[in-house]
Amino acid sequence: MNPLDDMAELRLLQTLEGHKDRVWSLAWNPTTGTAGVPAVFSSCSGDKTVVIWEQSPSGSFERKAVLDETHTRTIRSCAWSPSGKMLATASFDATTAIWENVGGDFECISTLEGHENEVKSVSWNAAGSLLATCGRDKSVWIWEVEPGNEFECVSVLQGHTQDIKMVQWHPSMDVLFSCSYDNTIKIWAEDGDDDWHCVQTLNETSNGHTSTVWAVSFNANGDRMATCSDDLTIKIWGTDNLHSGNGFVPWRHLCTISGYHDRTVFSVHWSRDGVIATGAADDAIRLFVKNTDGYVEGLMYKLLARKEKAHEMDVNCVQWSPTEKQLLASASDDGTIKIWELASRS
């Protein structure tokens, strides 16, 4: 074994129990955790509720609020607006709810309907002016945020041939990425006035995944993205000339990280510092970084740390915090959320 593998370790800080069913997803409030504002994140579950957690001065997270009695089925994912004032929740009941933080209490201010069946993911663009949702009905809906908490659907995008698992806006451009049960990743951009269409499809011929693609995550720059799949691999994609101004520049496959996961990889998240975290159905969390030493030629990314049995059951979601000190939160089928700290091995 290469002595430089596993140079760091994930230390468990806290285990949070607050849900009565599997926890599908969690999201950190981007405006918290810095400048004296305590870190906040939300978690959503099969128990049809969303729990808001806040870090106390001692460092431990406590349950601050429970958002319930709105969705009638599993809440699959949640996303904070860039301003941190609104939270969108996507549910199997075919609706997306928008919640606003009104003086510590969360109120459901709007419900977006339109999808024919389960909504699986929701994402805000960098400016917080657009919202995207996707679901089993194979469509991606783009909504415009209007004054007075109104949301108007500006486009319904067809193209995927199967269930869409996740949508994610690019961190700086208004370009939308969707990944699907049809094994492809589609990239959508606007051509002038509300005319959205698919500008690129990353499928098997582009060295893409050979089974369901579950998640996509961008690096801090926005010129690299990582995708994870049921085919047990992580794929890294890149684009050049991000802000060339010459229109859309296609993405291409850079490398495939394989041989590390034994079962479906459900989640991938790229931290600000360039560490890629993955959560998989083998109950483990793994961390990868760019290979900067020359020990193994051609190996672009290497394993930084691995936490076997991070949870008792499948890890559904891993998310790095935006705090000054990089924390990792993980959500699992076992109903718990764990907070980890990345530390170098002593």
Place this chain on the structure above:
Amino acid sequence: VSSSDLFHPQRTTNPRKPSKHIKFITIALLFLSLSNNPPPPKKNPFWFRIPQSSESHRYLFAFQFWAATNLEEIDFKMVVGLINANPTVYEKKERRTRPVSSDVVDEYAVEPIDELEIFDHIRDIKDPEHPYSLEELKVVTEDSVEVDDNRSYVRVTFTPTVEHCSMATVIGLCLRVKLMRSLPSRYKVDIRVAPGTHATEAAVNKQLNDKERVAAALENPNLVEMVDECLAPSYD
């Protein structure tokens, strides 16, 4: 069978049997509209030519014509049953009792889970279309279970009764639910159709092993009802 969405057949409302009046009117209308030439034969096992001479035979023909066109609308479960009206039924295997060791037994030792224990959980699941168990129809056998207790892994390979069986996903779902309720939560379960026994094997396997799809399907009350019926113990 459309491979697109096997957990969610076209009909999403509860199947209802038409009232007796509607049945009678339909038959009467059909009978009245019949000419001396019977309609062209349909690909339905119930169709067969009937001599025109007898009036009672006309009634029978009319009923079967109605059955062919209307049953499909009402209850897709029954249509599939018609396609495989005579499944091969095997005798139930004799239940072996485990030999009790005469040595001193540690009462608190946890026995590793083996193939027979898993098979015991699934052998009595009822087939969704026929009043027989999966064991009796040889949909599952003890050999179709592969288990590794140390790695908390189990794989069940099942053989649907017919190659085009649209019930394959329901059977797979029943297997998954029964094992989920019976095994410790540390277990990883893979369910698959026996290779070469189903027309859309890859599509069925992919759905059965996509836990998000399974979770959503189990929030559909109609599907849950169907699964619970198959899982309910039968006292015979």
